[in-house]
Amino acid sequence: MASEKFQNFIDETGDIARFTGRFFKELFKPRFEFNEFFRQCFFIGYKSFPLVAITAFIMGLVITIQSRPTLVEFGAESWLPRMVSVSLIREIAPVITALICAGKIGSGIGAELGSMKVTEQIDAMEVSGTNPFKFLVVTRVITTTLMIPILAVLADAISLYGGFLGANIHGVVSWDLFWNQVFDTLAFGDVVPSIIKTYFFGFAIGIIGCYKGFNTNKGTEGVGIAANSAVVISSLLVFILDLLAVQITDILGLN
Amino acid sequence: MNTELSIQNDSNSSNTSDLVVCIRNLEKSFGENHVLKNFNFKLYKGESIVVLGKSGSGKSVLVKCIIGLLYPDAGTIQVLGKNIPDLNHDELDRIRVKVGFLFQSNALYDSMTVRENLEFPLRRHWIKMDKEEVNSLVMEALGNVGLEETIDMMPSELSGGMRKRIALARTLILKPEIILYDEPTTGLDPITSTEISNLIVDVQKKYNTSSIVISHDMNCVKIVANKIVMLVDGTNYISDTYKELQKSKDIKISSFFK
Ligand SMILES: Nc1ncnc2c1ncn2[C@@H]1O[C@H](COP(=O)(O)OP(=O)(O)OP(=O)(O)O)[C@@H](O)[C@H]1O
Ligand SMILES: [Mg+2]
Numbered sequence: 001m002a003s004e005k006f007q008n009f010i011d012e013t014g015d016i017a018r019f020t021g022r023f024f025k026e027l028f029k030p031r032f033e034f035n036e037f038f039r040q041c042f043f044i045g046y047k048s049f050p051l052v053a054i055t056a057f058i059m060g061l062v063i064t065i066q067s068r069p070t071l072v073e074f075g076a077e078s079w080l081p082r083m084v085s086v087s088l089i090r091e092i093a094p095v096i097t098a099l100i101c102a103g104k105i106g107s108g109i110g111a112e113l114g115s116m117k118v119t120e121q122i123d124a125m126e127v128s129g130t131n132p133f134k135f136l137v138v139t140r141v142i143t144t145t146l147m148i149p150i151l152a153v154l155a156d157a158i159s160l161y162g163g164f165l166g167a168n169i170h171g172v173v174s175w176d177l178f179w180n181q182v183f184d185t186l187a188f189g190d191v192v193p194s195i196i197k198t199y200f201f202g203f204a205i206g207i208i209g210c211y212k213g214f215n216t217n218k219g220t221e222g223v224g225i226a227a228n229s230a231v232v233i234s235s236l237l238v239f240i241l242d243l244l245a246v247q248i249t250d251i252l253g254l255n
Numbered sequence: 256m257n258t259e260l261s262i263q264n265d266s267n268s269s270n271t272s273d274l275v276v277c278i279r280n281l282e283k284s285f286g287e288n289h290v291l292k293n294f295n296f297k298l299y300k301g302e303s304i305v306v307l308g309k310s311g312s313g314k315s316v317l318v319k320c321i322i323g324l325l326y327p328d329a330g331t332i333q334v335l336g337k338n339i340p341d342l343n344h345d346e347l348d349r350i351r352v353k354v355g356f357l358f359q360s361n362a363l364y365d366s367m368t369v370r371e372n373l374e375f376p377l378r379r380h381w382i383k384m385d386k387e388e389v390n391s392l393v394m395e396a397l398g399n400v401g402l403e404e405t406i407d408m409m410p411s412e413l414s415g416g417m418r419k420r421i422a423l424a425r426t427l428i429l430k431p432e433i434i435l436y437d438e439p440t441t442g443l444d445p446i447t448s449t450e451i452s453n454l455i456v457d458v459q460k461k462y463n464t465s466s467i468v469i470s471h472d473m474n475c476v477k478i479v480a481n482k483i484v485m486l487v488d489g490t491n492y493i494s495d496t497y498k499e500l501q502k503s504k505d506i507k508i509s510s511f512f513k
Pocket of ligand 2 (some may be wrong): 314315316359437
């Protein structure tokens with residue numbers, strides 16, 4: 001039983017690797033589907049923004065309010081903006097954005113492609129001379145890879161604003177003082193690696209959503225399973241990639 | 256084989272250059288489930304053959320093998336002179352331009368409007384076509400099925416029968432040489448069913464297309480069939496005209512003609 005599960009895990013990992021390989025092969029074939037790409041940018045990027053913005057704002061606010069008592073205890077209250085900005089930019093904003101997107105976008109892609117698969121729409125594309133892999137998968141994976149970093153950068157800014165409000169609830173921290181401290185603190189090593197990793201988050205979310213949707217079977221029940229497992233696997237991958245990213249920046253001495 | 260002979264006899268008038276689809280010894284199974292066994296079939300130009308068989312007998316599997324969506328285990332499927340299982344993706348694509356396929360499930364793209372659905376098969380020609388041309392083709396196809404007013408609707412806003420007709424319009428828009436209809440009239444009222452059946456006959460006459468129609472709607476079968484092939488136990492059981500089969504005493508056949 002356990003060995004069977006392990007076997008399934010290995011098989012699926014292999015399948016996902018092959019799917020990713022196919023993505024890169026099809027990516028460079030001629031005729032990129034620009035219209036579909038822009039349509040997806042709208043759906044994936046623009047429509048996810050409100051959710052990401054609200055979450056980022058609340059996270060910034062809450063983290064700041066929660067951190068204050070500890071700092072006060074050490075008499076280091078003036079360090080609040082520095083501490084909060086580092087944790088928001090390095091970790092919280094990118095990872096929260098990626099998780100929200102894994103939930104919203106990953107499940108959306110999984111369910112959309114899954115239902116297209118079970119209602120034979122993907123077969124219909126195939127017979128009408130449009131490569132469904134290029135049309136559906138390549139466009140979506142590129143969109144998530146490009147859009148999630150943008151959403152993460154916006155989330156960075158919004159969460160910092162939330163942090164500013166949080167810092168202002170008790171003592172008055174002036175606008176200038178807050179941002180001066182934030183920009184003094186944040187270094188290249190804080191910002192750039194955290195943006196780079198979001199490209200990988202985006203890629204993983206797109207690939208897993210598409211893989212799950214594209215390989216759906218068993219009718220409508222399968223669509224639910226596809227959407228669900230797309231979220232589970234891509235969220236897990238976000239954490240694994242985050243762990244790797246920390247290790248790599250550490251080795252490169254950027255910490 | 257007996258049935259094989261009868262197909263050739265029926266088509267004495269046609270010579271082999273008019274042969275558009277020729278299937279020999281087709282085998283297809285899914286695991287233990289042996290769906291098609293030693294299936295043989297011939298379709299000549301301008302002909303319209305109905306494949307009759309009970310639910311789950313493998314009719315959809317058969318047409319999906321012809322269009323290359325399923326890969327057979329054994330046998331040859333010659334379409335317009337090319338053996339489908341041997342073709343690579345690009346070659347297959349060139350054949351598919353000439354073969355229309357109506358899915359049993361309609362397979363309309365539900366994130367697109369009716370117009371976009373109909374334009375989709377034209378994408379392969381877009382480089383050569385301007386907007387006017389595309390638009391007139393779309394209107395003509397919609398006119399054929401009498402649904403011009405639905406052009407800006409989404410498939411989810413249409414009734415089941417309207418969806419079937421839109422799917423039919425999408426299949427016909429490129430005026431393919433061969434059309435495979437998987438249950439074009441199932442679930443439609445008798446009036447619409449008759450209209451669709453007449454449309455199939457009209458298209459066949461107007462563009463000299465050849466068609467394979469899967470159906471167990473006897474009203475439709477009667478209108479469109481030049482010949483009927485019965486699919487029983489995964490193989491071509493018998494092949495004859497509607498009139499002859501109607502007289503048959505064989506229970507496997509007569510149960511369809513009640
Ligand atoms: N992709 C598939 N995987 C596994 N089995 C399949 C697949 N497609 C079809 N089958 C099996 O093949 C058999 C024939 O299916 P098919 O869809 O061709 O029936 P049909 O003759 O079209 O029936 P209906 O009239 O109900 O549409 C069925 O037993 C079905 O379970
Ligand atoms: Mg069927």
